[in-house]
Every structure is written in C-alpha cells, then in structure tokens.
Amino acid sequence: MLLELVVAIGVAMMALMAIIATGLMIDMYDYFTKPSDRPSTVAAATDVTRRGSARSISNLSADVALPVIAQCESGGRQFDEDGNLIRNPESSAIGKYQIMASLHEKRAESLGFDIRTEEGNEGYARHLYQESGTQHWEADQRSKGCWGPVLRILARGHKPLKGFEVTMRREWTENIPFPTRGETRVDWMPKSLVTYQVMTSDGKITTFRGVESKDVSSRLSPGVRFRVLDADSAVINIVPSKTG
Template sequence: MIPIVMFLAGAFFSSPVALSETIADETVQNPETLAEYVREYYADTPILADIAWCESSMRHFNKEGEILRGVADSDDLGVMQINRRYHEKDAVELGFDIYSLNGNLAYAKHLYEKQGTRPWKASSPCWGKIAKG
C-alpha cells in the first residue's frame, strides 16, 4: 500500500515525490508522482486523467493534509472531486471509499463506465481542450 505520507508530501512540494515500491494496484508500476500514478491508473481511460487534472490539479489532499474539497462545492472530494452528497451512499454500498485515493479513483471509473463524462460536465471547458489537444 502506498504510504499516505508520500501523498501528503506531494501536496506540499511541487517536485516529484518518490512512492513506495509496493503498490496495491498491480496495474500501476512504480510512479514517481501522484500525477503519474493517476495517469497510469487511467491508462485505459485517459480522459479521466485529464478530468483529474482539471478538477484537482492532480491533488488528493490540501496543504493541511486533509482531503481536497471543491471550491464551488465543499462536498466535492479528492482528486476526482466526487460529490459526497450525491455519491457517498452508492459508493459505500458498492464498497468504494471516496475519501481514500484508490477509492476515489475507482469510484470515478465506475461513474465513467455508467455515465460517461457527465458527472464532470462543469469542468468540461478545461478537460475538453486537453482531450482534443
């Protein structure tokens, strides 16, 4: 499992932070930064990595070490800005912890498989440009 300390350090420093050699998700192989981890996690759905960049600048925690919350809506959580008001109950029932990095990423993938990019429509002016780029 990736130590939370490494991600907290990544939230404070702009330079790459080395991650643990053992990663719970076998599809991700030794990323150097959280952004790299997210891109590798979403290698088969790169639009989700673009969305993560636009939603959170690839951050899961704020400078205080707390889960990143949305500016427009403080119920939006983490790297994928999953809204707890709309999604927490379903996420829990499906076994996803949207407060954890992997749970946030996995639930976002689940949402994408069910609804496409609709849950992130508000940020589409940003990720739409990146995806076409």
C-alpha cells in the same frame, strides 16, 4: 372551344403553382426544424465548428480520459499540502475527481469505494466514467472548459500541444499566438457560460451564445482574436493540437 382551352390551361397553371408553393413551404419547414448536414453560416464563413463532447469522447478509455479530468478537477491530488481532503467550497465535491459526496458517497460505499481515500475516489470515478462517460463532471463549466478541448483532441487521435488561457474582455484581445506556423487545429472552450465572439485572421466574426457551452474546434491561422459580450471578463481555454 378556345375559351374552354384557355380556362383549362389556367386551371392547370394554378394547380402547378399550388404544388410548387406547397413544396417550398415543406422545404422551408424542414430547413428550419430538422437537423441536416448543411453547413452553418459559422462553418461556411470561418471553418469554425461547434462540437459536443459526449459522442466521440465516450470512445476514449478511462485510462486516457480520467487523468486529464483529475488534473482539471483537483490538480490530480486527493489531499492538499497540509494533508486535508481537497474540497469544493461551493459544493460537496471532494477528492481527486471531485465526487459529489451528497449524491454519491452512500452509493460508492455500497459498491466498496471510500471516496475519501485516493484509491476509493479514483475507483468510483472509473465506475462513473464506465457508466456514463463524462456526464458527472459536465455540470462544472470551469472544469469542463479545461478538460473538454483536451479530450476532444485525444478522441480524434491527435496530440494536444501545450494549452493556455486567455482572459477575454469587452475589447478585442491582442492576436492569439500559436506554437506552430501557418494553419493550426485549435480547440477551445470558455470556463463560464458567456456569449463571446471570435475574429479570424481574415476579419470574419462569429458569435457564440453562452447557452451552447460546447467546445469548439477549428483550423485557424495566426491572428485570431476574442472578446466577451455579456460580462466584464471571462477566461477561455485554448488548446492547439499536432495532427501529423
């Protein structure tokens, strides 16, 4: 009788252990394969948060977003000082909003827009924005690195302060100055797909892979430094914001 009891207890313990092990395996699978609200090591360590641009920027009206995009794309101009249409030497993009003529000119004409005129270029840009947000302008990382942080700040209802560019090299930059004292909300994005690191004022280092190519937003204190890991140099656009 005692032997049977011992055997029964042993079987029950083995079953319990199997259930616990299965649960742990499921939890581990969920952790590594499913998104959640758990803090990443980046956010937990430095309050640095990776942010995509599409979700909240899409709430901005064309009247707010398009002037920022135009400034980054062409300096807000359809023509240069000599009256020539502004062109991208590396593609068929033209005009104030750098519309890809090879992809969009015929379609724009069918809708009544001549993208070679400032009025038509802007009209078709507005059509594209209403149709698909910033998607048309996201392929050019140099441009996106300019307008991405600014539009993110505007989407949060804050006021962008004067931004500036920093050239990252393999050695750490000097401490990055901010226009306000104490902790400041800062958005930034590289203008090329590079892997880089940021060191916060407390000495913690976070690595950002080039394939992520998203603008980053964080509350930072003065004393932030950057360096690039997979290039000789790279430009990063930094835009502080006024939150109050």
